[in-house]
Amino acid sequence: MLDAGLDRMGQHFQLLARSAGQPLVLVFARNWGEPSPATLEAIRAELRGLGAALLVLGLHSLFCFRPDDELEEVEPTAVLEAGVGKLFEQYEVDPGALAAGQLTLCVLDATGRLRFRRTADAADGIPEALLRALQIAGKTAISGPADARDWLIKRREVVVLSLLGALALVLADGCKREVPNAPAPTPAPPKAREFPVTLRVNGQQHELMVEPRVSLLDALRERLGLTGSKKGCDHGQCGACTVLVDGRRVNACLTLAIMVGDKPVTTIEGMAEGERLHPLQAAFITEDALQCGYCTPGQIMSAAGLLKENRAHTDDEVREHLSGNICRCGAYANIVRAVQSARAARPT
């Protein structure tokens, strides 16, 4: 039942055509807003978590967004505006409230069925409100493993409709999409024993709940999103995870997060001062003391510790004192040069 207008809409909606049979996040908002890089990064993460693309329907604008592509703004046409208007109706979105700053977020699963809907006030900015709603959507999608599994089994068995088709149905015959009843909650599985821990990382305090077996490295990477510190072996045999704890270089993989206490932790993310690189970072670039870059944060943190220790001065001493940092690309000669050059730039 697609008419020519919807066809054209389909062409414009390159994203939708590609996304047929895939989950979609529909956001009704006044406009896209200008998200900060951090907010945009977090929105991407949430979309990846949902496996979904994003479609922002504004009063006079249309944005398509897949998390690994740039934002696609679609030029409004009369047909599009009519179609979008219909969607406003079907999803019960009030253009007036929209203009006043309200945001409505709907998650459609791969079959085009509405699984989640939330309306929020975007007082502090549309991107931030969008992100918050997305985060709640993400958590709701996974709340209770038994629930999620029931959902997922049903999803696999349902016949897939193309999303365009679903939208077309909505537009053409105006049938409402029902919010399915939430499955009855099943008893939660045993929870792991977690304990509160405060980590001071790069001058910031982070409150976390962790099991005793969580390493500082995994806490940084998986819980705090500080993926600069790398996992090369997880056994203290390569140095890729080197960070400074209380100014001393250590292997974060063999450090339990729960044992760090209030000692300050410095990671590679804390070395630059705003846009100004630490002399070691600048020297690594100039001397090409890196190739694949994976051992690099550990090398720099280890070198920072070395300079502070002030015990290794000659090239041979530097080599020995950096031997706890393996570089499989073989950039050693340049690493030594970079460290010596950085030392000259900022003697301790």
Added chain:
Amino acid sequence: MSPPVVGKGIDRVDARLKVTGQAQYATEVPVANVLYGVVVTSTRAKGRLEALDAKAAEAAPGVVAVITPFNAAKLPGAKKKGEGIDRVLQLLQDQDIAYDDFPIALVVADSLERARGAAELLKAGYAAQSVRTELETEKAQSYKPKTAGPRAPADSSRGNVEQGLQQAFARVEQTYTTPMQNHNPMEMHGLTAVWHGKDALTLYDTSQGIFGVRKKMSTVFDIPLENVRVISRYVGGGFGCKGSPWSHVALCALAARTVGRPVRLSLTRQQMFSLVGYRPRTIQQLALGASKDGKLVAMRHDVISETSQFDEFSEPSALQTRMLYDCANVSTSHRLVRLDVPTPTFMRAPGESSGTFALEVAMDELAYALKLDPLELRLRNYAERDLEEGKPWSSKSLRECYRQGARKFGWASRKAEPGAQKDGRLLVGWGLATATYPANQQGSSAVARLQRDGTVLVQAGTQDIGTGTYTIMAQIAADALGLPMDQVRFELGDTSMPETPVSGGSMTAASTGSAVKLAALDLRKKLLVAAGENPMFLGTNAQDLDLVDGALRVRNDANKRLTLQELMSSKQEPELRGEAKTEAKAERKSYSCHSFGAQFVEVKVDPDLRQVRVTRCVSAFAAGKILNPKTARSQFMGGMVWGIGFALHEHTVRDRRSGRIVTRDLADYHVPVNADIPELDVIMVDEKDEYVNEVGAKGIGEIGITGMAAAVANAVFHATGKRVRELPITLDKLL
């Protein structure tokens, strides 16, 4: 025109992201609410997994699924193997075990610790069989593989080798062995898999060949190719083990589909020894015969190596023997033995690194048998043509490499007698070897997109594994367009970009560099046409239009100037595109294309403790146009470091009774550390090659390792008088 940037040692454009920890590798791309998958592997090498008790694991906190051969979804394409470098995978489809550390389960939980903790609760029951994993013991069972390496014939023969050997004045006939080695890039294999509905998949992977991964997922899951997207923007080292898609990639996607949520999976360092390929052992028999005046009259190089029971990979160690020297009588062969081991794979200079060890040590032995300087022996047997292919070289500057390297090193003052040179009580040894690697080129494609803001975004779905691709491609495009570097950006690592070959075989610069150059030239042409239509240049002749310093100008009329941004703002379309799809340059067929080099090494050996230290390295390479001397130098040095490790350290040991790897972490498997590596002196010899490809570059990622192990071994002989033919040269072999 802006001054050319190709040939300049500019800083790596991705360096800043790497030194600040902002570059996101495969398991670091932010994905909210991701689940963690852990691969569980067998503790038996052969037989069947009879039972797997997963009750405790399933009941553990946070566990979402335990996928085993007893409950895994059947995958239509699980057993299929594609062309080229594609491998047979192990995807929990049945209970057979074919090697130790065989995948037997996948545990998915809401945290890494909970997934790993639950994995430890699995109880496996096996019906195990005895294993055959020793190449030395089983070598009589060898067979002839289809090819040596991916393409070359397994055997070759020209002239009459037996006659040549019989008539030779001096003969060397020895066996050389190289051990199993593992790539061990710093970044372990891992990925995050996200399904979009039932049959669309995005993988954030760490790969040298994203298009191969895409094809494999499409085959295994039987979903349309265009529904699979593979993204790999930063790769923490590959060296060959990230070229083919391996089992854990499909297992991660299987887990994500099973649980209906994105799954992040990383192999452990221990699993890196068995699940992602390795360099197989080789037993190489080398026979060299020479006349009294040092001319080679016969060369015979026979290689035996290993492969798995279910797939074939051959380490082509004798290929360089076919072309490296001037000799009329040369025969080579490659044979494989099937063992109860995983399938090997390409590992930095597969064939040439292991093969040049044997050949160049044999040449050193021959030099001594002839009482001839090892360098002089190489010079007397310099090949002016490729005698195997019967073709001239596209270019060869090896004589210059020998000359410049020897001079810098001080080779002329070498005393021939082993142990004659000393530094205090330390024995000093000087060794040399020839380095060589083929200069490959495959078809590729690229697009150059002039944006509204006047900058050019160049894209090709290739990979940067530390090689500097991001930088050199931008340089190539900038020069082709006549733009400064800050107006050009290069993106890679996404299958939604134009298709390119795997980043292996040292051919990315050659293949994708050529495509990038032509795409940029195509854009430049279109750009000038569009400029001609602009009112600013009405009446101007097309050939008088030029692009200078990022703006369009008319020759001989300084008043007429239009920036690219101004040009684009006058156009309807959001961008202007140049495209190119390239094949290997036609002229290549008439030539033999290789890089060459000369490696000079000094070692010092403690006479009592027999510890070998490499103290000086001077290497000269000729590899066509050097696109960026800074990143090139790093590539050469990286190869040389690998060569030192090859000679002295690297050795994966498999227990002969169980077939299980014994040296299974970075403490037991030694790669060189910083203190092992001295200053490395790299000479890049100028070389121009018009035939090899459109950018004139020959590829340099692998040549650094070739010849290096032999140079070290020859230096050790020169210091100690002990000829070690079995790598690695650990001190116990010198006691």
Added chain:
Amino acid sequence: MRDFQYVRPKNLDEALEQGQGARRRFVAGGTLLVDLLRLDVERPESLVDLNGVLSSDITWDAHGLTIGAGARNTELAYHDKVMAEMPVLSEALLSGASPQLRNMASVGGNLLQRTRCSYFRDVGVDACNKRKPGSGCAAREGYSRMHAVLGVSEHCIAAHPSDMCVALLALDAVVRTRHRSGARELALGDLHILPGDHPELETQLKPGEIVTEVFVPSSERARRSAYVKSRDRASYAFALASAAVALELEGPQIKSARIALGGVGTKPWRALEAEAALQGKPATRESFEAAARLTMNGARATSHNAFKLELAPRVVVAALTAAGSKS
């Protein structure tokens, strides 16, 4: 890594209480324990954190050096009294591990270090008498290049990997411990025990017994000491063979000597025969070589580690030479 409880006693008495029970493990630096936890070799019920409890002080007086078990390897290695009065200890510490690990590792933990035998560290290997008493020893007929030649038994040939312990042995160090039932002192040489038919037992310590201090007596001999370590790469590798030696000279004559070996014994090894052979001899290479040959008496090697029979005496000679040349 399996889940475990974590307790942080506030003082030694609490630690002694909380450390009772076979499935409790003490942790200080964590470099060994976290490693073994992650390998699933160690599966304790709870970790008892001694960082708030142990002393990290290193104090020097007329008698010698008292080292709190909580002191980190780095601090001990660079302590000016250690470098001046017992250089073998500093040299040994600095030859071990990496700067990062030395910053983390405690002296107490280093004393109680466990073997690097790859069969022990791999729970996928069934036969390990240390991990599973009675299951056999996979190393004896397996890849045993890194394994011991001294103090071996049919049940275990795993080498003790510590450098620090070897130096402390040559320095006549004494280990002080506390247990719920009281305090005691052990010579370092008595701390570690041979595998015999119970390789799962590695030290004399009772369950819940905590090492609190190490005492190293001062002496002329300690001052003239040196450590030599032979390994497969220039750094960040365990010993193939190492020697810690200390010489007391009277003019050109050796009055007394200490020789301890690493990398070759199932525990840090005092070469008593060799020490006796040096007494009264001139401090020359000839005497050193003669004594060194005695160090391998009673050694039992495999085809993989037989080279240690040749290597270890050479390492001893190198160490004696280095010590002898110190003033």
